[in-house]
Amino acid sequence: xxxxxxxxxxxxSSSVFSSSDSMSHNSVKQKLPNLRVLKFYQFMxxxxxxxxxxxxxxxxxxxxxxxxxxxxxxxxxxNTDLQNRKRFFVSPGFFEFKIGCxxxxxxxxxxxxxxxxxxxAEVITLIMxxxxxxxxxxxxxxxxxxxxxxxxxxxxxxxxxxxxxxxILVDYFVPYALFMFGALALETIICVLLPVCYAIRxxxxxxxxxxxxxTLESILKNKKGFKTILDFARRSYCPEAVLCWSDxxxxxxxxxxxxxxxxxxxxxxxxxxPSSYLExxxxxxxxxxxxxxxxxxxxASTVSNDVFDMIENHCLQDLADLQHRLVSSxxxxxxxxxxxxELQRLKASCEEKVEETFNVELEI
Amino acid sequence: MGxxxxxxxxxxxxxxxxxxxxxNNPNGGSAATAxxxxxxxxxxxxxxxxxxxxxxKQVQFFHGVGITHDQERIELIEIVxxxxxxxxxxxxxxxxxxxxxxxxxxxxxxxxxIINSLNTNDLEDPSWSxxxxxxxxxxxxxxxxxxxxxFQLYDSTEYLFENLDRICSDKYVPTVVDxxxxxxxxxxxxxxxxxxxxxxxxxxxxxxxxxxxxRKWIHFFNTVDAVVFLTSLSExxxxxxxxxxxWRVKESLRVFNEVVNNAxxxxxxxxxxxxxxxxxxxxxxxxxxxxxxxxxxEAEEKNPVACIEYMTKLFLNEITEHPLDTVSVxxxxxxxxxxxxxxxxxxxxxxxxQQHRE
Numbered sequence: 092x093x094x095x096x097x098x099x100x101x102x103x104s105s106s107v108f109s110s111s112d113s114m115s116h117n118s119v120k121q122k123l124p125n126l127r128v129l130k131f132y133q134f135m136x137x138x139x140x141x142x143x144x145x146x147x148x149x150x151x152x153x154x155x156x157x158x159x160x161x162x163x164x165x166x167x168x169x170n171t172d173l174q175n176r177k178r179f180f181v182s183p184g185f186f187e188f189k190i191g192c193x194x195x196x197x198x199x200x201x202x203x204x205x206x207x208x209x210x211x212a213e214v215i216t217l218i219m220x221x222x223x224x225x226x227x228x229x230x231x232x233x234x235x236x237x238x239x240x241x242x243x244x245x246x247x248x249x250x251x252x253x254x255x256x257x258x259i260l261v262d263y264f265v266p267y268a269l270f271m272f273g274a275l276a277l278e279t280i281i282c283v284l285l286p287v288c289y290a291i292r293x294x295x296x297x298x299x300x301x302x303x304x305x306t307l308e309s310i311l312k313n314k315k316g317f318k319t320i321l322d323f324a325r326r327s328y329c330p331e332a333v334l335c336w337s338d339x340x341x342x343x344x345x346x347x348x349x350x351x352x353x354x355x356x357x358x359x360x361x362x363x364x365p366s367s368y369l370e371x372x373x374x375x376x377x378x379x380x381x382x383x384x385x386x387x388x389x390x391a392s393t394v395s396n397d398v399f400d401m402i403e404n405h406c407l408q409d410l411a412d413l414q415h416r417l418v419s420s421x422x423x424x425x426x427x428x429x430x431x432x433e434l435q436r437l438k439a440s441c442e443e444k445v446e447e448t449f450n451v452e453l454e455i
Numbered sequence: 456m457g458x459x460x461x462x463x464x465x466x467x468x469x470x471x472x473x474x475x476x477x478x479n480n481p482n483g484g485s486a487a488t489a490x491x492x493x494x495x496x497x498x499x500x501x502x503x504x505x506x507x508x509x510x511x512k513q514v515q516f517f518h519g520v521g522i523t524h525d526q527e528r529i530e531l532i533e534i535v536x537x538x539x540x541x542x543x544x545x546x547x548x549x550x551x552x553x554x555x556x557x558x559x560x561x562x563x564x565x566x567x568x569i570i571n572s573l574n575t576n577d578l579e580d581p582s583w584s585x586x587x588x589x590x591x592x593x594x595x596x597x598x599x600x601x602x603x604x605x606f607q608l609y610d611s612t613e614y615l616f617e618n619l620d621r622i623c624s625d626k627y628v629p630t631v632v633d634x635x636x637x638x639x640x641x642x643x644x645x646x647x648x649x650x651x652x653x654x655x656x657x658x659x660x661x662x663x664x665x666x667x668x669x670r671k672w673i674h675f676f677n678t679v680d681a682v683v684f685l686t687s688l689s690e691x692x693x694x695x696x697x698x699x700x701x702w703r704v705k706e707s708l709r710v711f712n713e714v715v716n717n718a719x720x721x722x723x724x725x726x727x728x729x730x731x732x733x734x735x736x737x738x739x740x741x742x743x744x745x746x747x748x749x750x751x752x753e754a755e756e757k758n759p760v761a762c763i764e765y766m767t768k769l770f771l772n773e774i775t776e777h778p779l780d781t782v783s784v785x786x787x788x789x790x791x792x793x794x795x796x797x798x799x800x801x802x803x804x805x806x807x808x809q810q811h812r813e
């Protein structure tokens with residue numbers, strides 16, 4: 092069912108659309124003359140469309156099976172010629188569970204008609220897929236690989252059916268239809284399982300190697316690093332900066348307006364209130380609290396994402412001393428810091444090389 | 456002197472912190488002291504920027520741990536450079552705040568960059584050494600520096616600016632002096648242990664000094680065998696980091712009062728260290744001491760000994776509960792290695808003799 096996945100390819104345009112959502116509608120219309128096309132893409136990648144199509148195809152298939160099989164069964168039972176009566180579509184019968192079904196020419200016609208329809212859909216979406224100019228999620232690559240796998244699977248299946256020894260003897264032990272199912276299983280692996288693995292790997296790497304992050308931020312964003320640092324901070328009686336940092340991340344990640352406001356209030360109440368249990372070590376805390384409270388409570392619309400940036404920086408600065416203490420006592424953190432430094436050095440030397448090449452090109 | 460461990464406290468500490476932040480630590484403390492009497496716990500207390508961590512670092516250094524090793528100091532490059540940047544930022548901000556223009560146009564450019572975009576990695580570039588030094592020497596910045604009591608500035612400022620040619624280089628490794636001069640605000644509590652002979656171990660505990668940090672001190676109060684209270688002599692013209700309208704001396708006296716008169720310390724030897732003597736002597740040469748203390752004889756204000764005597768009286772007057780014969784008062788210049796070593800040795804002797812008497 093490649094049909095649905097292909098529609099995801101124009102993801103760039105759909106994100107353009109959603110980001111312009113906040114602009115006034117008219118200006119969007121002027122700026123984007125192909126708004127309709129974008130809307131169409133938006134619809135194509137929506138869950139609504141994908142789920143509706145799956146359910147639709149499922150219902151049509153089931154209906155064909157029930158109607159055609161039902162008619163077949165009725166005609167069969169109405170036939171008075173008990174000797175020569177035959178089922179046209181499903182050969183052993185609808186309610187026969189003791190033996191498997193086999194292909195009859197009747198059912199073959201149905202399958203062929205259906206295939207024409209699905210193959211046409213596949214070809215159309217394949218063309219759309221090849222024509223798409225970006226391949227952000229490698230869907231184009233996967234589709235092309237799968238088309239090859241699918242063709243091999245089908246050819247092997249068809250060829251086997253013509254070789255007697257395959258279709259009669261081997262099929263008795265190992266059904267050659269497995270070529271088809273093998274191709275289908277490979278589709279799931281190539282197009283579903285592997286992309287999930289890539290995503291996990293990418294997430295894992297990105298938490299390690301976000302170039303904008305300082306060493307300390309990278310440690311904090313790593314699950315084990317965060318746990319180690321929080322544990323160490325607790326034992327050193329200073330968990331407030333770590334906890335505040337993590338709550339600010341929670342605040343920034345939160346999409347729901349009310350929840351966001353709630354987290355913001357929590358942060359102000361717990362970390363920025365003088366004499367509160369988790370009070371931060373910060374100059375002029377009372378003023379800071381007042382200022383931020385105004386910004387959070389005063390804003391009629393959503394709370395801006397960078398409200399706590401200043402606090403976040405302060406937390407990171409406060410943690411510098413703790414990080415140093417931790418590096419000299421915890422092997423895991425020490426090795427992580429070492430690794431990150433190595434990476435930074437590599438990055439710097441790469442950048443230098445790029446710059447050099449660029450300069451050489453300019454000179455030429 | 457072998458066996459020295461720098462570590463956060465044993466895991467037991469953590470639930471007290473979370474569960475009962477203000478109650479005394481019920482099992483971690485008394486049980487532990489009863490079990491090994493051989494361990495002497497010494498608390499370094501005092502308000503913010505009184506020099507607790509500086510002394511702590513010095514003790515580490517003359518016991519050959521921590522910052523003694525190159526590897527450990529390499530980790531601190533970023534912190535030293537961050538100090539340079541913060542000092543520069545604070546000075547530039549002060550010129551705006553105090554309405555003192557930076558005179559040279561190229562220094563104004565540098566100032567803009569410092570405020571907007573400069574980060575610690577940029578300081579690897581040696582060209583910044585010249586630019587920052589030229590900014591530091593700018594008449595406007597120097598004038599702001601003379602008025603540094605009006606804003607928050609680290610004591611390390613002059614030292615760091617004078618050493619920029621070393622700091623702004625990609626081969627820079629902080630020296631021990633750099634590390635000791637660098638200001639790092641301590642958060643939470645940290646400690647180190649070392650042997651002091653007689654099969655005894657001394658556990659030195661360093662803490663943060665700002666208001667929110669002081670609430671954490673209580674976790675150590677009932678395990679303590681001696682208290683070293685530091686106060687800065689040179690803070691007489693300064694206001695608090697946490698509250699810019701509050702006089703530091705008043706805060707120090709208040710904290711000292713609370714600590715020294717705490718019932719848990721009645722029987723504990725108590726050392727009062729007047730720190731930053733070096734800075735103090737420089738400061739009273741140019742600034743009026745008596746302006747801040749109405750009871751002080753103005754004629755004596757250039758005499759450091761008289762000033763320190765006056766300060767000592769001021770602090771000792773706060774003692775209402777603690778027996779005076781277990782209180783010792785000393786002056787210190789924690790950035791001076793030899794002086795720190797000598798004073799700390801004296802403090803140690805004092806504590807040990809008091810312990811013996813007991």
